[in-house]
Amino acid sequence: MNEIISKAGNIKEMAVILATYPTPEKWTAVQKKQAVEFAALLNTAQKMISAASLVGINYESEKAKFLKNAGRSQSVHTQIAYKAALDRLEIWTERQKLSPLELTPAQADDFIYGLRGERSSASIRLDIAAASSFFTWLERRHEGIKNPFRGTKARPVKKSAKKIEIPTAQEVEIIIRDLPADLAAAVSVMAYRGLRAGIFETLSIKGNKFSGYSKGKEVSGALPSEVLDAIKNAGLSLRKPFAEVKTNTFEKRISRAIEKLFKNEKVKAIYSCHDFRHFFAVSEYQKDKDLHRVSKLLGHSSLLVTENYLKGLGEVA
Secondary structure, eight states: OHHHHHHHHHHHHHHHHHHTOOOGGGOOHHHHHHHHHHHHHHHHHHHHHHHHHHHTOOHHHHHHHHHHTOSTTOOHHHHHHHHHHHHHHHHHHHHTTOOGGGOOHHHHHHHHHHHBTTBOHHHHHHHHHHHHHHHHHHHHHOTTOOOTTTTOSOSOOOOOOOOOOOOOHHHHHHHHHHSOHHHHHHHHHHHHHOOOGGGGGGOEEETTEEEEEETTEEEEEEOOHHHHHHHHHTTOOSSSTTTTSOHHHHHHHHHHHHHHHHHTTSSSSOOOHHHHHHHHHHHHHHHHOOHHHHHHHHTOSSHHHHHHHHHHTTOOO
16 A cells, blocks of 8 residues: 555656656656656556446446346346347456456457357347447446447448338238138237237237237237137137247247248248238328327337338338
8 A cells, every 4th residue: 555655646746747847859868767657657546546446336236237227118128138248248258357347448349359250240239239238327327437339340330221021911811811820810910900029928808908018018909800800710818819829939930831921922022020010000001191190009109210110111201
């Protein structure tokens, strides 16, 4: 401790000396030596201050709080994605014998470079977004933390999004007719009411009213008769029609069934579950061009979200 105090005294003393110095190009050899010593002491002091500020941070506790509140919607899927990204970062820092809290911008870039070849560009961008979000959150809570991912140029370039394929009304009818009854019912929920596949496990129906959770938010409303009929025809319980099957299982089965239809040239593309929500959005908007009504049906947080959504589908200029 005495040594640290002594060095601190030297820093103050040298700072006073340097304040009287001429411009650097006029420094003598002695003055240059003193400036180098001062810079070395200052660098050491800054590292000590930075290290001391990290000692009081309980990384695991902070990470748990962050994940609990991950994303604006507090979605379980977001929490899982964020945790996976931070797990990958921790594995990398452990190999480097670092604490994640000690990560510098250069090391953050090296971590990103290390992901190349192991993960797709889109997945790497998601990992960076999650890690950056965590460090920005820490920044707001602890003075000594800076987000090392901010401004990185190592992020993979985002490729142009592929054109969104939306099934026609005739194709939706073909798909519902040809799919097994339970899958047909699931497609009806998405195509004729615009619900996301993520709601399946929590979907509950009473009369023609439904409720459930989608992207971490509770959603509710009315189901049209064709959806209710499809569920009944499949012999599913109206109370909890899809509770026994995991969402990703439904998605995989639907994808395989539509791929078969595509190979048999019955549909023009291998549609995803979300493409049926696109179909619903476009169909409803084309009825009366009422953005507000469509926004409420889709459960969007604002008209701007709906407007941008429809722009992406080529419906709003």
